[in-house]
Amino acid sequence: MSQITVYRAKEIITMDPNQPRATHVAVMDGKILAVGGADCADQWGTAVHDDSLSDAVLMPGFVEGHSHMMAGAIWDYAYAGYHDRIDPDGKLWKGMTDIEAVVERLSDQANALPAGQPLVAWGFDPIFLPTERLNRNHLDQISKDRPVAVMYSNFHLMCVNTRALELASYSAETNVEGVLRGPDGALTGELQEMAAMMPVMRRLGIDFRGLSQTAPAIRSFGKVCTRAGVTTATDLFATIEESDIDTLTRVTREASFPIRLVPTLGAIGAQPEEIAARALHLKTFNHDKLRLGAVKLMTDGSIQGWTARVKWPGYVGGQPNGIWNTPPETIFDLCEVMQKNAVQMHIHTNGDEASEVSIAALEAASRKHPWPNSRHVLQHCQMMGRDQFRACAALGICTNLFANHIWYFGDQHAALTLGEDRAERMDAVRSALDEGVRVAIHSDAPVTPMGPLFTAWCAVTRETMTGRILGEAQRISVSEALYAITLGAAYTLKMDHEIGSIETGKKADFAVLAEDPTKAKCLKDVAVLGTVINGVQHLL
Amino acid sequence: MSQPRLPLTVISGYLGAGKTTLINRLLSEPHGQQLMVLVNDFGAINIDADLLVSAEKDTLLLSNGCVCCTIGGDLFMAVADALDRTPRPEHLIIEASGVAEPSKIANVALAEPDLRYAGIVTLADALNYRALAHDPLVGEQVKGQVRAADIVLLSKGSDQALLLELAVLANAPAMALSDDISVSELLLELNPDKAPDIAAHTHPAYTSWSAQEPREFSRARLLEKLESRPSGLYRLKGRLLGPDGGLELHVVGAQISVSACEQPSIGKLVGIGPKQSLSQDAIAQWWA
Ligand SMILES: [Zn+2]
Numbered sequence: 001m002s003q004i005t006v007y008r009a010k011e012i013i014t015m016d017p018n019q020p021r022a023t024h025v026a027v028m029d030g031k032i033l034a035v036g037g038a039d040c041a042d043q044w045g046t047a048v049h050d051d052s053l054s055d056a057v058l059m060p061g062f063v064e065g066h067s068h069m070m071a072g073a074i075w076d077y078a079y080a081g082y083h084d085r086i087d088p089d090g091k092l093w094k095g096m097t098d099i100e101a102v103v104e105r106l107s108d109q110a111n112a113l114p115a116g117q118p119l120v121a122w123g124f125d126p127i128f129l130p131t132e133r134l135n136r137n138h139l140d141q142i143s144k145d146r147p148v149a150v151m152y153s154n155f156h157l158m159c160v161n162t163r164a165l166e167l168a169s170y171s172a173e174t175n176v177e178g179v180l181r182g183p184d185g186a187l188t189g190e191l192q193e194m195a196a197m198m199p200v201m202r203r204l205g206i207d208f209r210g211l212s213q214t215a216p217a218i219r220s221f222g223k224v225c226t227r228a229g230v231t232t233a234t235d236l237f238a239t240i241e242e243s244d245i246d247t248l249t250r251v252t253r254e255a256s257f258p259i260r261l262v263p264t265l266g267a268i269g270a271q272p273e274e275i276a277a278r279a280l281h282l283k284t285f286n287h288d289k290l291r292l293g294a295v296k297l298m299t300d301g302s303i304q305g306w307t308a309r310v311k312w313p314g315y316v317g318g319q320p321n322g323i324w325n326t327p328p329e330t331i332f333d334l335c336e337v338m339q340k341n342a343v344q345m346h347i348h349t350n351g352d353e354a355s356e357v358s359i360a361a362l363e364a365a366s367r368k369h370p371w372p373n374s375r376h377v378l379q380h381c382q383m384m385g386r387d388q389f390r391a392c393a394a395l396g397i398c399t400n401l402f403a404n405h406i407w408y409f410g411d412q413h414a415a416l417t418l419g420e421d422r423a424e425r426m427d428a429v430r431s432a433l434d435e436g437v438r439v440a441i442h443s444d445a446p447v448t449p450m451g452p453l454f455t456a457w458c459a460v461t462r463e464t465m466t467g468r469i470l471g472e473a474q475r476i477s478v479s480e481a482l483y484a485i486t487l488g489a490a491y492t493l494k495m496d497h498e499i500g501s502i503e504t505g506k507k508a509d510f511a512v513l514a515e516d517p518t519k520a521k522c523l524k525d526v527a528v529l530g531t532v533i534n535g536v537q538h539l540l
Numbered sequence: 541m542s543q544p545r546l547p548l549t550v551i552s553g554y555l556g557a558g559k560t561t562l563i564n565r566l567l568s569e570p571h572g573q574q575l576m577v578l579v580n581d582f583g584a585i586n587i588d589a590d591l592l593v594s595a596e597k598d599t600l601l602l603s604n605g606c607v608c609c610t611i612g613g614d615l616f617m618a619v620a621d622a623l624d625r626t627p628r629p630e631h632l633i634i635e636a637s638g639v640a641e642p643s644k645i646a647n648v649a650l651a652e653p654d655l656r657y658a659g660i661v662t663l664a665d666a667l668n669y670r671a672l673a674h675d676p677l678v679g680e681q682v683k684g685q686v687r688a689a690d691i692v693l694l695s696k697g698s699d700q701a702l703l704l705e706l707a708v709l710a711n712a713p714a715m716a717l718s719d720d721i722s723v724s725e726l727l728l729e730l731n732p733d734k735a736p737d738i739a740a741h742t743h744p745a746y747t748s749w750s751a752q753e754p755r756e757f758s759r760a761r762l763l764e765k766l767e768s769r770p771s772g773l774y775r776l777k778g779r780l781l782g783p784d785g786g787l788e789l790h791v792v793g794a795q796i797s798v799s800a801c802e803q804p805s806i807g808k809l810v811g812i813g814p815k816q817s818l819s820q821d822a823i824a825q826w827w828a
Contacts, residue, residue, distance in 0.1 A: 168651075168652075168653070169653040170651075176647065176650045176651045177643075177647050177650075178647060178651070179651065193644060193647070194614075194615075194616040194644075194648070195616065195644060195645065195646075195647035195648035195650075195651050196647065196648075196651050197616075198616045198617075198619065198620060198648055198651065198652060199648075199651050199652045199653065201616075201620075202620045202623075202652075207617060208614065208617070209613055209614065209617055239612050239613040241612075266612060266613075268582070268612055269579075269580070269581075269582075269598070269610045269611055269612030269613075270582065270598075270610060270612070271582055272582065309677075320680065321680070323639065323641070323681060324639045324677070324678060324681060325637075325639065326582075326637075326639065327554070327555055327638045327639045327678060328677050328678065329555060330555065330582055330638070333582075334582075353677070357677070
């Protein structure tokens with residue numbers, strides 16, 4: 001018989017209503033054998049008692065239902081963001097709150113590079129620096145000889161120095177949309193959208209594809225998860241070529257790989273039937289720590305980019321309605337074909353018109369091909385109202401709401417995009433729960449940093465960056481938020497029978513915390529000490 | 541990087557507008573060019589089996605040297621890959637997605653020094669365009685694709701009123717895409733040295749025009765002349781004698797590019813546009 005190990009913890013929050021709290025958990029073969037007191041496994045025979053976690057509080061390993069693998073390897077580039085952020089190796093990078101600080105930090109990093117090698121940075125966000133716009137003169141202070149490129153946090157813009165402009169043959173004569181000029185007619189160094197950025201990216205060797213599906217990128221993503229207490233995470237909208245499968249399966253099988261990875265295939269680039277077949281093919285490579293088989297659909301853009309499809313009365317600044325990234329009739333086709341082939345879908349919907357079309361498409365699909373436990377998931381759901389949540393509840397559609405958005409962009413939404421009243425009911429977790437919808441909440445890392453406890457705090461407090469409470473009526477309780485980041489998210493991944501709570505029979509996946517989040521002064525400040533997956537410790 | 545610039549044409553149009561059919565025609569016509577087609581949509585290219593050499597996952601290889609790939613990931617990175625391919629293709633065609641803004645894609649041909657802008661072709665479906673243009677969900681995006689076009693091709697029938705409406709919206713020539721026309725001659729690079737081969741009478745749907753030009757043009761004078769070109773002229777290409785070296789010009793829709801080249805022995809020009817919006821007389825009179 002395999003070894004039984006009984007771990008003692010300061011406190012175990014199980015998320016199991018039969019036994020919400022415990023002090024001991026017995027683990028055998030990577031699974032939970034028993035939960036309770038010191039004697040919980042006595043019936044099963046001799047056990048080894050392990051006190052190494054006795055000062056920690058255990059929770060079920062957190063589940064991040066919407067993140068992207070590039071959250072790890074993006075740290076290959078220098079960080080230029082406004083907020084403090086921690087890299088996969090645990091180093092804290094202080095946020096830079098003015099341009100001088102950005103220049104100073106990047107100069108230090110440039111000086112550490114071999115001569116001529118480009119300096120590439122990410123995460124800059126001018127929305128938080130309402131001063132002068134970043135321009136090439138600032139970046140020329142970092143280096144005149146080596147190319148310098150600073151990507152903005154939305155990945156749609158970048159600013160580059162004079163050397164990088166020269167490499168791309170951008171000059172005073174260049175007259176291309178997206179290659180910006182100042183009032184004096186000179187190039188500012190700011191490049192907008194991929195068409196204008198591509199000539200620089202190509203010559204500086206910036207290729208986002210290398211930030212996913214390579215062995216280092218996969219491992220790096222695992223580290224990001226461990227730091228956040230996450231033991232199961234999605235890579236939502238993955239591009240997985242046949243040649244990537246080997247690396248993906250090999251790295252996720254490594255004993256040291258600390259998460260169950262759930263890559264969902266981006267539904268693009270083929271006919272719906274082919275995409276379904278491809279998803280089912282990928283599913284055959286699954287093992288304990290790799291869960292392929294679902295797909296991700298895009299529908300609209302983003303609210304802060306004014307590209308989300310919103311219903312009347314539209315954007316408060318009078319901007320035209322956003323854009324479809326997938327035509328509505330293709331959304332209907334995809335939904336029908338995936339449903340027919342029993343392929344679970346995660347559907348990106350930011351605006352309320354996008355969620356409305358997606359719900360209608362799922363309803364139509366379910367009439368043709370009934371699948372009661374399909375658990376398709378609307379992702380972001382930022383403008384959904386009670387009517388749409390009721391429809392989701394009736395259809396068994398799950399929602400994964402972008403709670404972090406409230407803190408990061410809530411003030412902007414109230415002032416610039418949706419206006420006061422609709423901003424107050426954005427990311428309406430309370431309404432979703434009240435209408436009986438299955439709910440998860442997410443970070444969309446690297447868009448915002450992965451951290452389920454922070455995400456939970458956002459949903460509980462609804463505080464914005466300026467300290468304002470945005471939509472008090474949509475707050476949820478701490479225990480509801482903790483459920484959303486464990487069992488709630490596990491349900492959306494169809495893994496709630498394996499993970500999401502600490503109860504007998506489930507995987508021994510734990511978040512190891514310094515204190516009890518239900519009693520902590522501030523949920524977001526609860527320190528993560530590491531994780532346990534399949535009974536194996538990954539402590540920081 | 542001494543290779544010639546790679547011309548990039550974007551084929552745009554909503555679902556069902558006939559983009560795939562157009563690309564199939566382009567791939568199978570005997571144009572003698574090595575085309576690379578990037579498909580950024582949900583559709584499938586159905587290549588004539590006689591033409592197909594191999595089909596490996598997302599890439600089709602044709603016996604005439606053409607390549608066709610579907611793009612699941614980033615389109616612009618795929619364009620960068622096309623530039624790095626050896627041998628580099630002779631013409632890059634992108635089938636934009638049914639909701640893409642084609643100008644956002646074609647803009648890369650203006651930004652990237654290794655690419656040459658070769659036009660946005662927007663297809664509209666004669667049977668469905670009007671309904672789509674008024675659709676509350678997609679109408680604006682459908683019309684946006686027409687506005688961005690350098691030429692509009694009407695598929696699935698001809699409709700004079702609609703052609704006029706599309707030409708006005710696009711501020712560009714519009715023509716019906718009948719089965720008997722050679723799409724490669726309209727869309728691929730014109731060759732001023734082979735100009736005599738392109739005889740107007742062989743293609744009832746186009747007006748093609750060519751001229752030998754002994755006069756010398758300064759850059760400024762050429763640009764001024766181009767400003768007043770006939771509106772139905774879709775593309776114009778050539779080399780002219782200049783005061784200090786030759787001038788190479790490429791005109792596609794509203795895009796004009798004039799660059800320095802070796803002094804030719806004699807200037808040559810070749811242009812093309814739909815017959816119904818461009819007459820031989822109009823173009824000859826303009827250039828005279
Ligand atoms: Zn996302």
